[in-house]
Amino acid sequence: MKSKKQLIFLSLAIGLLLMLVKFIAYFITHSNAILTDAAESIVNVIASSFAFYSIYLSSQPKDQNHPYGHGKVEFFSAFVEGVLIIIAGIIIFFKSIYNAFYPQEIKDLFDGSLLIGLTGLVNGLLGFYLVNRGKVLNSLTLHADGKHLLTDAVSSFGLMLGLLVMAFTGLNWLDSLISMGLALYIISNGYKLMRLSVGGLMDESDVNIVENVIKQLSINRRPAWIDVHNLRIQRYGDAIHIDCHVTLPYYFDLNKVHAEITDIDKIINENVANTELFIHTDPCVFQCCHYCNVENCPVRQEPKTKEIAWDIDNVTKNHKHFEVI
Template sequence: MTTNKRAILVSLCVSIILMLAKFVAYFITNSNAILTDAAESIVNVLASGFAFYSIYLATLPKDENHPYGHGKVEFFSAFVEGVLIGVAGVVILIKSVYGLFYGNTVSDLFDGAIIIGATGLINLFVGWYLIKIGKANSSLTLEADGKHLLTDAVSSAGLVIGIIIIQLTQVLWLDSVISIILGLYILYNGYKLTRKSVGGLMDESNIELVEEVVDVLQEHRQQSWIDVHNLRAQQYGADLHIDCHVTLPYYFDLNKVHNEISNIDKLINNAVSRKTELFIHADPCLPACCHYCKMENCAVRTEAFKGEIKWNMENVTKNQKHFAR
């Protein structure tokens, strides 16, 4: 079993146990706020189950129907988890508002606080573990599940504080108010997760990855790499896909062009922390490139070198050569 599968299986088993514990706390106390936490635990279990299946798919090798692999299913997994979190948030808000207007009898709140506090600590450690493994293996699914559990841990901590305040003050309507606040917090986190997953499903360019690649190319640029443009990067599971155009001297033969592109491929794969597949289109230089081309002893130069154009996010991501003076 792979590290990712083992991590998400731990999350699934823990989520089931904690869900049962939270519902026990709810039946003891009849607290809307505790029901809020228990209802979100159902989402944790469903999300972890789907995440386990997504990680299984993401580890399958490329095939004829999936030439880019199956890693993109992780974005769908994160989307489903975000939607489930949002649904839980809406249900919690409806139940809490109803309780605020019509009242709700609670009891044995300290016992409930002890159970919720213990589940929050467990979620904190499991969430941290999932995020650590997810970052190490570039798994969006594990990171999303880990952040979800951290969110659950934070809401549990707020819930415990609220329960103690209710018990000390005997202001029972605070139970519904705390539940509404936690419901809004859950709803906001569901939106953030859904937004990130939709960006991945729509092939939204990963700006952080592009910036990392641009910095690497600028730091190690060679004389023959006249410019780089139309650079884009997408992540599919643990795999990173980059495509770009590189302008090379037009008199290079095919073998020389191949070597230059291979050098760029090796450079990026050695510099970034994940497996990277590059699609590089070679463009021939034009006379208008001469003023920023640093090729020495160029027999076809039409204009003297005047200054290097530094590669940055503004010019490298545009679909045009760098003719600016």
């Protein structure tokens, strides 16, 4: 968690510095497009500040009021960042329309484009680093902040090219057009970030994690694990909560059941980072016999006639496998 705080603090400090550089570029050139980029930097700083607080809060231990921890705040942080991005984009878009009818004198475009290109390079490198660290640390906040910075870098490079075109051609009316295009790009990325955060807050299933869990269970499958069903996964920040039902032979005693469940828990925790597993055990019924792999079963009613592979369709259903095949 200390690493997350350091990374987001680095993002905040660099964001403040780049915001200052962009406003200097605006005062040099009086370009509305540069003001657009500078205004988005204000959003970057606000978003990074909120992200820093969310990482601090998500690091707090579980308590009586938050038995699953505080990790969900990271989804809320990403949602707020998305909203701020969209608001900034809308304001920028309408200001661009205003300046199309009431343009300002633009000057020193070469100097302005150089400063904007420099900020784009720094944001791109930092954004790429944060996205990768966010994946490693399972942090949506770092991932979202990195994506935001990459968006800012792309818009800055696009702006730099536009400024150079204006400098060579003298077509200053492109200033408002470029600004409007950047605003639409910013709004689009804000929406994507909001969509991602809402999915997390609504416990939308992460297909990649579900498939990885099923893969690990299939690779390490044992004959006594007759089927696995009602698999559900929730994310709380970097923590992954998994619950499922496992069908075991009904004649297993409690110690044997506990041993099998402990082995499943160990397999998942060794192969899926930072998981907490809750397993409900179901006793087998005679309808399971035709796909049960237990050899020399003392209560088998019919021979095994079918092999049922575990996949996302049957493992996530709330039924034993003979009910969904």
